[in-house]
Amino acid sequence: MLRLHRVEPTADLWAERATFDDRLIFHTEPWLRFVAEAQHAEPVLARVADGDRTVGHFTGLVTRRFGLRILGSPMAGWTTSYVGFLLEPGVSRRAALEALMPFAFKELGCAHLEIRDRALTPADLGGLGLRWSDAPTAVIDLTPPEDQLFGAMASACRRNIRKATKSGVTIEEVVADPTFADDFYDQLRDVFAKQNLVPTYSIERVRTLVRHIEPAGQLLLLRARDSEGRCIATAVLPWYHRTMYFWGGASYRDHQHLRPNEALIWHAMRWARARGVTEFDFVGGNAYKSKYGTTEVPVPWARRSRSPLVATLRDAAKQGFTLKQKAAARLSGVKA
Structure with missing residues (x-):
């Protein structure tokens, strides 16, 4: 026992x-x-x-x-x-x-x-x-060659990645930049504002994550810039051992036609694969993620x-939180 x-x-x-x-x-x-x-x-x-x-x-x-x-x-x-x-x-x-x-x-x-x-x-x-x-999650096996990974994506996703490149979108790997959390959170608020919502956590959550995880060398922070050098999208991607995780991503609505989000994910996948990481985990099973060629993994x-009363209190709190998180996930991909 x-x-x-x-x-x-x-x-x-x-x-x-x-x-x-x-x-x-x-x-x-x-x-x-x-x-x-x-x-x-x-x-x-x-x-x-x-x-x-x-x-x-x-x-x-x-x-x-x-x-x-x-x-x-x-x-x-x-x-x-x-x-x-x-x-x-x-x-x-x-x-x-x-x-x-x-x-x-x-x-x-x-x-x-x-x-x-x-x-x-x-x-x-x-x-x-x-x-x-x-609570299933969507994962990508990163062990195949890059051309196979790219080919496993939906055709529209591949077109969007190519469009980002042709439109002059570039991806920047961010290191020790105290302004990154501000960029990410400003974009997150812009996405939520589209539905008259606000993010479900404060900017301090992002700053705390970066402060603890970046010095350990376990965090990839990415910015997407347009052809004029403006930051139009960001992504937060912890990684360790054999897995990279999509903790959150955000972009300005006015620049989403340039498809920076797909370009960020594709850059992260290649970056992780080059460092021996064998799995990309979206930490959630939303349908939109399937365009990247994901496999769904069940995770209960x-x-x-201890008592029925505690269970009732938990369920009441969970119901309220879930309503907020479903809206959040639908808008930005930031995980619960």
């Missing part, structure tokens, strides 16, 4: 976690610092033990909602994605998830738990008292509450 034991972060612990093949950027120290600051949350690291042997690790953060302790791995609205477990090959994720229940509700004293683990499947969830919803988002 597996058990979870909370541990304190040390240099040796981070080094050990970095040896697991299923590691994601969302398990790393810089990313946890970002989420902890942005959400005023307390990171929780735990070893997954089988007897006396460590067979994996768990990552989460504790926050408070309605005066109750909540363990998120992650929670909706954190602009982060799958967290969950790091496990040795052959270790059952269902068994690890089963061991998480007493750890969350007894040892940590939490009233509610949410988990989204990239390797969990619906078959892992049955019989554990969990409710879950399907599971939750369990």
Whole structure:
């Protein structure tokens, strides 16, 4: 039987976690610092033990909602994605998830738990008292040659990339530029304004992300400029190990006819592939992403509450947040 034991972060612990093949950027120290600051949350690291042997690790953060302790791995609205477990090959994720229940509700004293683990499947969830919803993501395998990747896109997408080039759109890789967050957020507000909406998070979220992730060398920031040198679109793309993630993108409405968004994604794909990254993850399954030649991967988002009242409170909060996030996703592609 597996058990979870909370541990304190040390240099040796981070080094050990970095040896697991299923590691994601969302398990790393810089990313946890970002989420902890942005959400005023307390990171929780735990070893997954089988007897006396460590067979994996768990990552989460504790926050408070309605005066109750909540363990998120992650929670909706954190602009982060799958967290969950790091496990040795052959270790059952269902068994690890089963061991998480007493750890969350007894040892940590939490009233509610949410988990989204990239390797969990619906078959892992049955019989554990969990409710879950399907939260698929769209991914691109970057291992084929560039011409095959380009050919796998919809013809209209390929035309748009060529149009951007012919129109003089250029892509700039941004490093240590304190004005980038301002450019991104101004464009984000412009896109939302089209529907009389505002972004679902502040510019400080973007600045916090850049401050924590860029120094670790795990963040690609891109600007698209028109033929006159004006910044017309931006993209924020964390990357780590074998995966690049589309955290967010925005563009000015007046310049979308130049197709800078497609040009940004194509540049990011080639940049990542050249550095040995084998997967591009859009962190969401919206239909518009299929034009890039994506494959949909199911990722359940599971939750369990200590009492029906807590579950009701969570669902009420989630419903309000979901309405905002659906609008946000429809407009800009920035993830929940």
